[in-house]
Amino acid sequence: MSLKEQDKNSKHLSLQEDERCLSIVKIGGHIIEDEHQLAQFLKAFSGIEGPKILVHGGGKKANQVLEQLGISPKMVSGRRITDADTLDVAIMVYGGLTNKKIVAQLQTMGCNALGMSGADANTIQAVKRPVEDIDFGFVGDVSGVSSSSITHLLNIGLTPVFCALTHDEHGQLLNTNADTIAAELAIGMSKHFDTTLYYCFELNGVLRDVTDTNSVIKKINAQSYKTLVHQGIIVAGMLPKIHNCFHALKNGVKEVRIGNLALFDDANTNYTTLIL
Ligand SMILES: Nc1ncnc2c1ncn2[C@@H]1O[C@H](COP(=O)(O)OP(=O)(O)O)[C@@H](O)[C@H]1O
Numbered sequence: 001m002s003l004k005e006q007d008k009n010s011k012h013l014s015l016q017e018d019e020r021c022l023s024i025v026k027i028g029g030h031i032i033e034d035e036h037q038l039a040q041f042l043k044a045f046s047g048i049e050g051p052k053i054l055v056h057g058g059g060k061k062a063n064q065v066l067e068q069l070g071i072s073p074k075m076v077s078g079r080r081i082t083d084a085d086t087l088d089v090a091i092m093v094y095g096g097l098t099n100k101k102i103v104a105q106l107q108t109m110g111c112n113a114l115g116m117s118g119a120d121a122n123t124i125q126a127v128k129r130p131v132e133d134i135d136f137g138f139v140g141d142v143s144g145v146s147s148s149s150i151t152h153l154l155n156i157g158l159t160p161v162f163c164a165l166t167h168d169e170h171g172q173l174l175n176t177n178a179d180t181i182a183a184e185l186a187i188g189m190s191k192h193f194d195t196t197l198y199y200c201f202e203l204n205g206v207l208r209d210v211t212d213t214n215s216v217i218k219k220i221n222a223q224s225y226k227t228l229v230h231q232g233i234i235v236a237g238m239l240p241k242i243h244n245c246f247h248a249l250k251n252g253v254k255e256v257r258i259g260n261l262a263l264f265d266d267a268n269t270n271y272t273t274l275i276l
């Protein structure tokens with residue numbers, strides 16, 4: 001992006017900042033691994049007005065690379081057991097391959113993206129998950145978000161693109177679930193902005209029947225969530241995602257939506273909104 005365009009962007013942003021609205025978007029692994037869908041998503045993302053932050057995972061690619069290296073991926077309750085070799089793969093895949101490819105594509109779309117891990121500018125601090133029943137290894141639980149530093153980046157017209165890595169401030173990088181990073185960033189940034197958190201994945205929203213794309217459940221509250229879990233309608237990867245959504249709503253995030261690529265299209269109403 002030319003300096004002139006950057007300058008135009010930051011002026012546009014200072015106008016938007018008066019409204020103090022921020023969009024934080026997390027994209028799922030299925031979209032990242034599909035070249036066409038990823039390009040479509042990034043186009044829609046770069047069109048979002050006002051300050052925005054992107055958070056990406058890449059668990060699917062990490063599994064492929066681990067298998068190529070003869071290491072079996074191990075997941076418990078949607079979180080990866082991360083030994084030293086697995087952590088190296090996570091750093092290479094999330095912080096390198098995936099993050100830099102996304103940043104380079106956004107640069108072609110007029111979006112001045114800045115690739116970040118939690119260690120960069122000390123933006124996301126974490127503690128190694130304590131060993132209880134399970135030893136998750138080098139997995140981080142977020143302990144803090146430097147919302148002022150991130151706000152400075154937004155104020156100069158940059159769009160932070162966070163990968164699924166945090167650090168413990170003693171030199172140790174930690175693998176951290178991308179859904180959790182998105183929720184914790186949204187909570188931290190809610191001190192400065194009215195924040196909307198979007199979880200964008202390959203389906204239209206939370207579905208009553210996963211095989212029927214037209215069965216989107218438009219609103220879920222804490223009570224209906226319990227019922228949907230009890231009925232076996234919300235399972236697997238959707239469980240931690242919705243848990244993170246409620247955690248965000250209870251801690252200052254204005255709105256949380258789950259849906260597909262059309263999530264940012266004003267005409268689209270086919271997505272799930274979480275309410276307390
Ligand atoms: N009721 C549901 N509606 C939609 N997806 C569901 C539901 N229950 C479970 N899922 C599963 O959750 C997955 C999304 O979770 P996950 O794979 O962790 O997301 P991401 O791709 O964002 O990392 C979907 O691919 C789907 O298989």
Ligand SMILES: CC(=O)N[C@@H](CCC(=O)OP(=O)(O)O)C(=O)O
Pocket residue numbers: 027028029030056057058059060062078079080090139140164175176177178179
């Ligand atoms: C601790 C932990 O589970 N980390 C995740 C981080 C990547 C991720 O969240 O990727 P998706 O969003 O594509 O699932 C993992 O290694 O799979």
